[in-house]
Amino acid sequence: MMNNKKYHRGYFMPPEPSYDWVKKEYIDHAPTWCSVDLRDGNQALVIPMSLEEKLEFFKVLVDIGFKEIEVGFPAASETEFEFLRTLIEQDLIPDDVTVQVLTQARDHIIRKTFDSLKGCKNAVVHFYNSTSLAQREQVFKKSKEEIMKIATDGAKLVKQLSDEAGADYKFEYSPESFTGTEIDYALDVCNAVIDIFQPTPEKPLIINLPATVEMSLPHIYAQQIEYMSKHMNRRDSIILSVHPHNDRGTGVAITELALLAGADRVEGTLFGNGERTGNVDLVTVALNMYTHGVDPKLDFSHLPQIAEVYERVTRMKIYERQPYSGKLVFAAFSGSHQDAIAKGMHYRDDHHTDDWTVPYLPIDPTDIGRVYESDVIRINSQSGKGGIGFIMEQNFGYKLPKVFREQFSYYIKEISDHKHKELKPEEIFDVFNHEFVNLNAPIRLVDYHFVRGEKILVTLTINFRGEEMDITGRGNGRLDAVANALRKGCNLTFDVVDYNESSLSKGSTSKAVSYVQINDCIREDRFGVGVDDDIMASSIKALISSINRAIIHKED
Numbered sequence: 061m062m063n064n065k066k067y068h069r070g071y072f073m074p075p076e077p078s079y080d081w082v083k084k085e086y087i088d089h090a091p092t093w094c095s096v097d098l099r100d101g102n103q104a105l106v107i108p109m110s111l112e113e114k115l116e117f118f119k120v121l122v123d124i125g126f127k128e129i130e131v132g133f134p135a136a137s138e139t140e141f142e143f144l145r146t147l148i149e150q151d152l153i154p155d156d157v158t159v160q161v162l163t164q165a166r167d168h169i170i171r172k173t174f175d176s177l178k179g180c181k182n183a184v185v186h187f188y189n190s191t192s193l194a195q196r197e198q199v200f201k202k203s204k205e206e207i208m209k210i211a212t213d214g215a216k217l218v219k220q221l222s223d224e225a226g227a228d229y230k231f232e233y234s235p236e237s238f239t240g241t242e243i244d245y246a247l248d249v250c251n252a253v254i255d256i257f258q259p260t261p262e263k264p265l266i267i268n269l270p271a272t273v274e275m276s277l278p279h280i281y282a283q284q285i286e287y288m289s290k291h292m293n294r295r296d297s298i299i300l301s302v303h304p305h306n307d308r309g310t311g312v313a314i315t316e317l318a319l320l321a322g323a324d325r326v327e328g329t330l331f332g333n334g335e336r337t338g339n340v341d342l343v344t345v346a347l348n349m350y351t352h353g354v355d356p357k358l359d360f361s362h363l364p365q366i367a368e369v370y371e372r373v374t375r376m377k378i379y380e381r382q383p384y385s386g387k388l389v390f391a392a393f394s395g396s397h398q399d400a401i402a403k404g405m406h407y408r409d410d411h412h413t414d415d416w417t418v419p420y421l422p423i424d425p426t427d428i429g430r431v432y433e434s435d436v437i438r439i440n441s442q443s444g445k446g447g448i449g450f451i452m453e454q455n456f457g458y459k460l461p462k463v464f465r466e467q468f469s470y471y472i473k474e475i476s477d478h479k480h481k482e483l484k485p486e487e488i489f490d491v492f493n494h495e496f497v498n499l500n501a502p503i504r505l506v507d508y509h510f511v512r513g514e515k516i517l518v519t520l521t522i523n524f525r526g527e528e529m530d531i532t533g534r535g536n537g538r539l540d541a542v543a544n545a546l547r548k549g550c551n552l553t554f555d556v557v558d559y560n561e562s563s564l565s566k567g568s569t570s571k572a573v574s575y576v577q578i579n580d581c582i583r584e585d586r587f588g589v590g591v592d593d594d595i596m597a598s599s600i601k602a603l604i605s606s607i608n609r610a611i612i613h614k615e616d
């Protein structure tokens with residue numbers, strides 16, 4: 061049985077309201093990004109990554125453009141330790157990349173961490189201890205002063221070991237479980253650590269305020285961050301970092317609000333892997349920024365390839381509707397969406413604009429390695445003529461006339477509905493060819509010949525129900541003459557209602573395509589399509605196709 065009475069709000073409001081972030085409209089520059097995929101992401105996997113898998117992932121992160129990468133918790137296991145050693149000994153860390161290592165503020169774990177760093181040029185030593193009320197009372201059973209001493213003792217040892225090693229490491233401190241910590245107490249602990257390092261603008265200290273567990277609405281975290289930012293000692297020498305998780309499903313929101321509230325740096329993972337519901341998804345935060353016209357300084361132009369490596373080495377799956385990276389996030393199945401997207405794409409072409417304003421697509425899918433042809437317009441029984449017309453034009457180069465497009469789309473929808481499945485572009489194209497293009501039974505065109513006089517005279521050689529024959533007709537135009545020949549020679553009754561021709565815009569060889577609509581006195585919308593190297597042949601074939609359809613589907 062559910063019982064909401066056993067819950068209470070476990071977060072703490074800052075002592076004074078901090079609302080300056082509300083006045084900011086959007087994030088106007090990229091923060092410093094730090095990927096924690098190889099540490100926080102890795103520690104949450106059913107099977108943590110092997111050394112080889114971590115190496116492959118590390119390379120992907122470098123290629124994306126991360127300049128700070130938390131590579132592990134070296135004291136945790138041999139693999140973790142060896143991974144950092146391999147990076148260092150095989151000189152795999154680019155000069156402009158800083159690796160970060162995590163350690164608890166515990167003597168032997170800090171020492172082991174320093175052992176793992178020997179010979180590393182650029183490193184951040186990240187140490188933490190939990191400061192939350194719940195952990196003080198239940199886990200550590202220590203007073204506020206005793207918990208602060210864990211932090212300050214850790215800080216002193218980190219500083220001392222770094223000095224002893226003669227290394228120029230950077231340092232990061234996290235009051236872990238910050239979101240469950242009384243804000244002024246968190247501030248006191250951070251300030252005590254700051255006082256030990258005495259950071260300067262030239263050698264700043266990273267103070268990381270994690271939403272280890274998301275506990276509040278996003279605007280509360282924003283206030284907590286802004287309050288800390290305003291009251292922290294030596295703020296000009298502090299890189300204020302956030303490390304959001306996603307327990308309430310608002311990891312991205314709290315990250316964005318924290319950036320408005322003064323955070324300079326974000327720790328997170330690709331696709332939001334991480335403990336429980338995950339860390340914040342850096343792909344989403346970065347691309348949200350990008351779609352506001354801001355350079356995120358991370359390159360996701362090959363997102364599908366990044367996703368492939370991620371899924372393989374972590375053995376995790378990216379949800380189909382995960383922003384930007386999910387398989388279905390650009391797919392429009394429903395008619396009205398497809399129609400708007402197709403028109404939006406045409407609008408861009410017609411207006412020769414590079415600006416992206418296409419309805420229903422907040423980002424140009426091709427910017428992140430997706431393809432219009434297979435990712436955007438997808439066809440099922442919810443689809444409409446706009447979408448099916450788009451597929452025919454975009455994938456195969458056929459610009460279907462309006463009335464035909466409507467008829468063809470109902471035809472396709474019906475098939476999808478009856479088969480209860482999505483139809484792939486190739487299946488749609490097969491139906492199109494099989495049902496409408498160059499139909500040659502019962503009438504097949506063998507040859508044709510025109511003679512120009514007062515009227516145009518045509519001699520058609522056709523095969524009609526297995527019998528070859530020559531038929532003739534006169535008309536004001538060529539198609540008129542052909543129609544008269546077929547009426548007389550095959551004893552048919554029909555009117556040509558509409559005729560369109562164009563060239564096929566796809567493929568290496570250009571072909572002519574004609575669309576003919578006839579009225580056969582049963583239906584006024586029998587369509588046929590002709591495709592040929594020669595424009596005249598394509599129009600005769602289109603007319604014959606429409607007649608053949610009328611004969612085949614007489615009763616429809």
Ligand SMILES: CC(=O)SCCNC(=O)CCNC(=O)[C@H](O)C(C)(C)COP(=O)(O)OP(=O)(O)OC[C@H]1O[C@@H](n2cnc3c(N)ncnc32)[C@H](O)[C@@H]1OP(=O)(O)O
Binds near residue numbers: 189236
């Ligand atoms: C929110 C985060 O993601 S934090 C990162 C968490 N990641 C990991 O823990 C992954 C790697 N961790 C490990 O491999 C192991 O936990 C190790 C090697 C670090 C330590 O292992 P163990 O020594 O077996 O102990 P364990 O992790 O259970 O720690 C429990 C002890 O550490 C203390 N402790 C825990 N965190 C801290 C800390 N940050 N600072 C100081 N002491 C701490 C606990 O109070 C407890 O003390 P006790 O033994 O007196 O009861």
Ligand SMILES: CC(C)C(=O)C(=O)O
Binds near residue numbers: 236268
């Ligand atoms: C170590 C800290 C930053 C952490 O991972 C968390 O709080 O989630």
